[in-house]
């Protein structure tokens with residue numbers, strides 16, 4: 001369970017999050033929508049522990065534990081995963097190597113046995129197939145020369161292999177065609193169970209046709225200004241965000 | 248870099264040098280300082296023929312008239328050449344077989360990860376182990392002998408194969424070539440000799456492991472590798488030294504000769520003691536390495552991973568004389584703390600249709616300084632010559648320096664010379680991306696640095712590539728940021 005309580009955060013002198021309160025119980029998927037610049041990515045970075053964001057007020061509990069004091073890698077080990085809005089390129093670092101290093105780092109931290117190369121490859125090949133990607137995907141360097149869609153799928157590949165308890169998807173749907181969108185949705189849906197929860201950040205209601213959320217929240221001006229059931233997304237699609245900020 | 252990143256980098260930099268132990272063994276040393284008497288003593292100790300003594304004395308006379316070069320971007324207090332020992336060797340006589348090698352020495356090499364026992368040795372690698380001034384053991388000599396390959400200490404080659412040594416010694420790096428080469432020529436004590444006869448592919452990797460142990464002792468080894476027509480060999484050198492507070496001098500010379508269609512691949516993993524975090528101690532590494540592609544379509548390839556030494560001054564070069572000959576230089580130079588590296592290559596194109604490739608990856612962390620210095624020279628006769636140079640620098644933190652000094656002299660209009668250079672930092676988003684996937688900051692830096700070096704590391708023989716990857720990560724410890 002993720003509990004965000006009155007979270008305020010700033011970048012330098014600018015306060016971006018101005019009191020975000022949000023609870024995602026286990027097993028639920030919540031969507032966050034909102035205009036550009038509302039602070040959606042900022043929220044995802046603060047949750048995953050990026051440097052440069054100062055929390056000035058509030059707290060974030062993940063399964064009852066205060067995560068704001070934790071290093072990003074420890075949050076990953078605790079089961080959090082962020083699918084980046086802009087996945088980062090790592091020249092010279094093979095995708096398979098990166099995935100395995102990552103998986104084993106997390107397993108080590110959890111006191112689990114590391115996966116050897118053979119077991120890992122089996123796992124990775126299965127995931128690649130499920131995401132309808134070419135197998136050479138594993139051999140390429142992390143995100144280098146990937147198309148926008150490939151980068152997003154690569155995030156989903158990582159998610160499939162790391163199997164997080166909480167996934168934060170930051171506009172993973174942006175720039176994807178409908179087939180890719182379905183694959184992303186399926187990636188999330190296969191993880192769905194009573195323990196798994198997700199925070200899906202999106203601009204478009206379209207994705208939410210495939211990942212049906214338990215709740216939809218609107219983030220504007222650094223605050224949650226409205227919350228409602230899945231149908232809120234359709235409403236927003238029709239009326240836009242205008243007027244919400246003032247609310 | 249963020250504060251935490253900076254802090255982690257600093258912790259990383261402070262990490263201990265794993266090979267810093269000393270070996271307690273009875274040594275024979277000549278008196279301190281350098282003179283014609285010392286040169287004579289070294290030569291006599293080795294039972295050398297008159298011509299070699301003459302050669303040494305000439306080099307010594309030349310050295311006396313020379314000045315230490317000052318053009319490199321390195322700084323150090325003056326070296327007192329009279330305060331050094333020029334010869335130090337384990338007191339017991341050179342063993343005839345591995346069974347007779349002093350157990351202390353065997354233990355030393357075992358600790359370094361270089362078991363000299365052939366049963367325990369790395370499969371497919373023959374090792375010559377040089378301890379201070381002498382070779383203490385060479386493995387797999389029989390196996391190699393059957394293929395006609397000669398792999399032995401150079402002092403032994405002088406006795407057993409004088410005609411070969413005389414023909415080739417100094418033929419690539421003349422005795423008076425430069426200050427440090429002249430010094431080496433005067434006082435070199437041991438090193439490896441490799442001869443691959445016509446048409447033979449050396450059946451195993453050859454490797455020399457250099458270990459400096461004695462205090463205040465200079466190490467001056469000399470390596471000579473000859474590949475006759477159609478022969479090929481892959482050779483690797485590794486080096487370590489104990490942690491000592493005072494600086495130690497290492498001035499080696501390596502000469503390679505490739506005849507028609509011959510191929511020599513020379514790889515180095517240099518891990519001399521780099522000094523402590525404040526720059527105290529460490530090896531001064533002044534090395535002259537040069538290969539002559541004398542024959543048609545011959546090829547010499549240098550691959551180096553330089554992580555050690557307080558100062559590295561080194562420019563492995565190729566003289567591309569034979570028509571269609573190929574020179575390659577793949578380099579990773581990593582500096583941390585107060586280390587200084589000024590390294591690169593020279594590609595001298597003399598023959599027609601010669602080609603060269605230079606890939607240099609410099610990584611600077613801490614307060615270190617890292618310079619790539621390279622020369623591509625196309626002589627008037629080198630029609631159709633080609634060079635491609637890629638120099639990339641990676642900065643970790645903002646206290647370090649990276650410099651690229653490429654010289655190009657093209658005297659043939661039909662030649663093509665291409666040069667690319669980049670300088671980058673490990674980006675905060677790359678580190679965060681890795682960390683959000685569970686990697687610690689050090690592991691993230693290690694991964695990114697290894698990715699940066701991939702084009703060079705893939706040139707190393709497999710076993711050593713893995714070793715080099717680990718070494719890069721370890722060398723960065725205390726530097727993350």
Ligand SMILES: Nc1ncnc2c1ncn2[C@@H]1O[C@H](COP(=O)(O)OP(=O)(O)O)[C@@H](O)[C@H]1O
Nearest residue numbers: 011014016034035036037038039040041042043
């Ligand atoms: N590194 C930064 N430095 C200063 N301002 C930033 C930085 N990153 C984001 N911002 C600002 O914070 C606000 C929220 O940005 P962001 O969280 O990316 O919004 P969203 O993802 O909702 O589009 C914007 O006004 C943006 O300009």
Ligand SMILES: [Mg+2]
Nearest residue numbers: 040041042085
């Ligand atoms: Mg955003």
